[in-house]
Structures are given as C-alpha cells and as structure tokens.
Amino acid sequence: QQQVKQSPQSLIVQKGGISIINCAYENTAFDYFPWYQQFPGKGPALLIAIRPDVSEKKEGRFTISFNKSAKQFSLHIMDSQPGDSATYFCAASIFIGGGNKLTFGTGTQLKVEL
Amino acid sequence: GAVVSQHPSWVICKSGTSVKIECRSLDFQATTMFWYRQFPKQSLMLMATSNEGSKATYEQGVEKDKFLINHASLTLSTLTVTSAHPEDSSFYICSARVVAGGRHEQYFGPGTRLTVT
Numbered sequence: 129q130q131q132v133k134q135s136p137q138s139l140i141v142q143k144g145g146i147s148i149i150n151c152a153y154e155n156t157a158f159d160y161f162p163w164y165q166q167f168p169g170k171g172p173a174l175l176i177a178i179r180p181d182v183s184e185k186k187e188g189r190f191t192i193s194f195n196k197s198a199k200q201f202s203l204h205i206m207d208s209q210p211g212d213s214a215t216y217f218c219a220a221s222i223f224i225g226g227g228n229k230l231t232f233g234t235g236t237q238l239k240v241e242l
Numbered sequence: 243g244a245v246v247s248q249h250p251s252w253v254i255c256k257s258g259t260s261v262k263i264e265c266r267s268l269d270f271q272a273t274t275m276f277w278y279r280q281f282p283k284q285s286l287m288l289m290a291t292s293n294e295g296s297k298a299t300y301e302q303g304v305e306k307d308k309f310l311i312n313h314a315s316l317t318l319s320t321l322t323v324t325s326a327h328p329e330d331s332s333f334y335i336c337s338a339r340v341v342a343g344g345r346h347e348q349y350f351g352p353g354t355r356l357t358v359t
Binding site for chain 2: 160162164169170171172173174177217221223225227228229230231232233234235237
C-alpha cells in the first residue's frame with residue numbers, strides 16, 4: 129500500500145503559537161493532498177487541500193506548504209487555539225479507476241494549551 | 243452542503259451475529275462511497291470502494307464475504323459485518339465522493355463505533 133509518513137505523532141502548542149505538522153510521500157503519481165481534522169468520536173472533516181503545482185495555499189489560519197522536489201508537505205496552524213485541539217491527518221490522493229483514492233498519514237494529535 | 247450521515251452511531255452486538263451500518267449522502271447523489279476502518283489512535287484504513295449498481299471493490303486483505311457492501315441507490319451504501327467477532331470491534335467510517343469542477347472530494351460521515359462482545 130502506498131505510504132504517507134506523518135510527524136510528529138503528538139504535539140503540544142501554547143495558545144497563540146504556531147502548530148506545524150509534516151508529511152512525506154513516495155509515489156509521484158499522487159496528485160492531490162488534503163488535510164483532515166478529526167475530533168474524538170467523529171469522522172474526519174476536510175480542512176484544506178493543495179495540488180502539486182502550487183507551493184503554498186492559505187485559508188484563514190491554515191496554510192499548506194508543498195515541496196514537490198522533496199515530496200514533502202506541511203500544515204501550519206497560525207494563532208493556534210484550544211478549539212484546534214484535535215487529530216490531524218494528511219492524505220494523498222491518486223486518480224485510479226475513474227476516481228480518486230486516498231491514502232492517509234498516521235495522524236498527529238494536537239493539543240493547544242492555554 | 244455535502245453532508246454524509248451514518249446510522250447507527252454506535253452498536254454493541256454479540257459474537258457471531260451480523261450488524262448493518264448505513265451510510266447516506268443527505269444533500270447530494272454519490273455514485274461512489276468508501277468504507278474505512280479506524281482503530282483507536284490510528285489512521286483510517288480503506289476497506290472497500292462502493293459503486294452504485296455494481297459490486298464493491300475490496301482492498302487487499304479485506305474479506306469480502308465478511309464485510310458485505312451494498313450500494314443500492316445513489317444516496318445509500320450499507321456495510322454488513324457478518325458473523326462478527328471481538329476483533330471486528332472498531333470505528334467504521336464511510337465517505338462519499340463529490341465531483342465538482344473536475345475535482346474529486348471525499349466527505350466523511352461521523353462514523354459508527356462497533357463493539358462485539
């Protein structure tokens with residue numbers, strides 16, 4: 129199975145700080161890279177996504193940085209808030225069989241402290 | 243928009259029984275839905291791709307006779323765990339594919355917690 133490596137496994141950030149989560153992939157056929165936020169007992173919710181022809185995408189406090197040559201991408205959460213405390217998954221999508229198929233990273237448990 | 247629901251949200255069943263989980267797209271039609279399994283503090287693992295009107299495509303290592311998938315309409319896919327055992331206890335999450343502007347997005351349901359005793 130195609131792998132997406134994610135780090136760190138857990139992260140503690142002070143309120144107002146910057147949370148940074150990193151992911152790396154091997155398969156250059158991946159063509160879409162979404163990030164998901166998951167609260168306990170809930171399904172993942174799409175947060176932000178990027179295509180490999182773009183190096184950065186920003187939506188509000190969330191920014192994805194993408195390095196195609198290094199096959200790495202990261203999520204930056206600016207001005208982190210306690211409400212951002214959740215598990216974050218990066219994913220990579222490959223177009224196969226007429227549609228996309230997602231491979232998820234291992235997840236990062238973020239805790240934002242007051 | 244793009245709301246996906248699952249029912250039930252949690253279920254407890256006895257070993258050897260079968261349990262059905264429903265996944266519905268509430269405000270859109272989905273020709274393709276996906277079923278994932280998630281163990282505590284772990285990632286989502288794709289189990290199968292459910293296509294309306296045709297057989298599901300299972301990922302390697304997933305027993306198709308144990309995890310029966312039926313996608314009978316454009317808004318409903320069901321996952322039936324047959325002859326459930328304690329090791330089948332997990333969080334099952336479905337997603338529905340939305341195609342818009344040439345892009346394919348997956349929207350996830352809230353998940354179903356299955357506990358087999």
